Amino acid sequence: MKSIRAGTYKEIARANLRGQLLDAASRILAAEGAENLGIRRITDEVGASTMVFYSTFGNKQGLMEALWLEGFERFWLLQQEVLELNLTPFERVLALCRVYRTNALTNPEYFSITFGGAIKADIIPEAVRTKSRRVLDTLVQAVNESMEDGQLTKGDALEVATSLWSSAHGYCTLELAKFLEERASDEVFERHITANIRSYLVIS
């Protein structure tokens, strides 16, 4: 009996291998940081030679881009949890800002890859760009809904979302870089975000 398609078994094996490598890389990244994420370190973990890494990802940049995508996916999933919370549009905007920091603090290594500029890319790969847009769109949509709802003054939702994103992002990166010292806290972050969003309120 002929197999369904030539190379099926092999492809399944390779898909598993790719998953294993990604899992191993993800684990090492989270536990030991990006500076310990070496090719041999990864392949040893799954008991393979270095060549399987290169036939799977091409080169290290290929792995980093895969982790880049993975990081966006994880953050997007966190965002979805917030969307299911049945909040008012305005509360949703705030909650999305808060979850940005949650994501940064609970998985700083992934954060430094997704948003922290850990990957030096002259141009952002299209796949990454797509995922990053989806993540920003979540916030843009919440802002838009809050504008429709009459809490935020109607205007350029994309620019407002970008402004909030910049504020949250800046705070998180400075906090992770330990520049805020002992001053950083949930409350200070809350006031920081609130200060920014207040300007966009209808009644301010």
Added chain:
Amino acid sequence: MKSIRAGTYKEIARANLRGQLLDAASRILAAEGAENLGIRRITDEVGASTMVFYSTFGNKQGLMEALWLEGFERFWLLQQEVLELNLTPFERVLALCRVYRTNALTNPEYFSITFGGAIKADIIPEAVRTKSRRVLDTLVQAVNESMEDGQLTKGDALEVATSLWSSAHGYCTLELAKFLEERASDEVFERHITANIRSYLVIS
């Protein structure tokens, strides 16, 4: 005739050497980026062996910290130019935010070292911390003066300055990471900062 102090000539020679190495490193950093800043690349530039690097800086981390300090110094000098502009306290706060972006865009490699988290340090060296405080203090003082002047509502000047810093910082890092795509501009940045600072105005 006895020399003024033992080892004088040697120390002068070494000081010059350190200056030459730092200059070379600084030039390579600005022109070719941090990923091309290798020890041999630097020592070749001044025609010395690798050992002079290690007797001067200890290790590469030592050089990076020196560049870290240098980056803060350069930014501080930019801040001083703003302070000499004889602006109102409130305009001074805005101008200091603008110069933060100017510094980031005109010397992104230095920026990634000073503020961008390019250096992976478990604890920030005290010398760096001192310089970073001085740079933040410039903004804190301007905020304070604007509070005294009655434009910003009186409150925690350090927290307000940190908030503004976070906003400017986040925007700059996202812009440099090319996440803002073609949307980034002087005007958008201006509106972003203005939106944040407006919350702290007495009359808003």
Added chain:
DNA sequence: GTTGTGTTATAACAGTGTTATTGGAAGTAA
């Protein structure tokens, strides 16, 4: 002059990402 301390050049080491070579397994057709 001799000693001692510290700096330098040479060359090597251990680690990285990457690749050329070779061996062998999987698939195809007679």
Added chain:
DNA sequence: TTACTTCCAATAACACTGTTATAACACAAC
């Protein structure tokens, strides 16, 4: 089965990094 083809993986090497052991050297102190 047998032979042919194709493709992937293991080994070992390459070029490069940061770093250091060795040995020659310069120079201040006695």
